[in-house]
Amino acid sequence: MQPTSDLEDWPCGLIDLDGAGRVLTMNGQMKAWLGLDDDQPGLTLHDLLPRAVRIYFETHLRPLLIVEGKLSEVSVDFLCSDGTRLGTYLNAVADRLDGKLTRIRMAVFRNETRKAFEQELIARRRESDLFKVLVASSPQAIVSIDDGQMIRSWNPAATRLFGYDAESVIGQPIRSILLSSEMHAPFEAALARATAGEIVRDETVRIHQNGHPVDVEVSIAVVHDEIGKVSGFMLTFIDISHRKAAEAEASNLLEELNHRSKNILSIVQVIARQTGRFHDGPEFHNVLSQRLASLISNQESLIHKQGRTADLGHLAKTQFSHLIDPKGDIVTLEGPPVQLNQQAAQAIGMAIFELVTNAVKYGSLSQPDGRVLLTWTVVEEDEPGLKMTWQEEGGPAIAAPARRGFGSQVTGPILEGVTHGQTTRDYVASGFVWTFSAPLDRLC
Secondary structure, three states: OOOOOOOOOOOOEEEEEEOOOEEEEEOHHHHHHHOOOOOOOOOEHHHHOOHHHHHHHHHHHHHHHHHHOEEEEEEEEEEOOOOOEEEEEEEEEEEEEOOEEEEEEEEEEEHHHHHHHHHHHHHOOOOOHHHHHHHHHOOOEEEEEEOOOEEEEEOHHHHHHHOOOHHHHOOOEHHHHHOOHHHHHHHHHHHHHHHOOOOEEEEEEEEOOOOOEEEEEEEEEEEEOOOOOEEEEEEEEEEOHHHHHHHHHHHHHHHHHHHHHHOHHHHHHHHHHHHHHHOOHHHHHHHHHHHHHHHHHHHHOOOOOOOOEEEHHHHHHHHHHOOOOOOOOOEEEEOOOOEEEHHHHHHHHHHHHHHHHHHHHOOHHHOOOOEEEEEEEEEOOOOOEEEEEEEEEOOOOOOOOOOOOHHHHHOOHHHHHHHOOEEEEEEEOOEEEEEEEEEHHHOO
């Protein structure tokens, strides 16, 4: 029998796209799954995906293809012509030129097919040469445990993901290897779900040999013996650390944008009031317009991260300009020139923005005689570092807030996490005082 000259009859869906996501070719298997006619010119990938998946593709998968040039075993739902969804996982490779996608080739597998394949493998004897080869060569970490939760197999990918070699963990309880104490109960619950017949696929955390947590997606399948009794479990782990880090960064950015959006009207009122203190007539209109433009520029800087370094003095002045004129005796900015890297500039700028906004709304800059002193120095010690102090004077009586909102996160934990620094805040009688220090090599 002569082999077929195309890929129409392959037991998986195949899609060939150009860089813009237009469908160039699609094999018969994929068309059959989606219920598509043979001739549908102008079809795009977006036409094949539900709205939420389209957003996920553009915000997560397309950037990953641009950076990595490939995707591996990503769960994606496709939209069938009758409105139902087709659950799949896909692999993809991309051609790139000058940071842009020029072509994308996808291999699509139905989830039901994958489930049947995994169950077939589990049913084989563990000693099977075929099974051993598949497990040893898998890019996913595969660990099997017996019904007493003792590890009985550990593939090379598990070593790469968790650090332990097979010889050191086989025969050991998995609890003592990969789980902290607070993970025991959720792990027991997941095994119970798998035993009850549920296909378990969870996102969770496991512990590396060096003690740091690893974000993983874990699949759990039950292993039965010859008489159908549960004899153990097969655990498959996929490293999702990069995706989780990207999601956390996006979540922080969206939360900050949402936080600022809620305060836009009150900030505009403050801008108008502060401008009116020192300007009137046509000058008021010009200065107000400039400050509103500065506010818009500050908002856009959260999304458009352009430039490799930023001068700290200029950055600080920019954060004041949307509310007040940083010149004169209302605001004092003092410190040596410091060039900040993009990440540090973004975090420090956001923190100063929050401090200025709170000072104008609630602190010293809400009073006619109030003022702010923002100073920074470079300390040459064993580890050169930056020390910054924000000090308010002439403001209303203050006290520590009963709760800390997102602004406190921006001026505290978020800033500390980005810069490996430390922050303090004191609500003293003379006015609010905030300090920040960080190693210079994390900032420049």
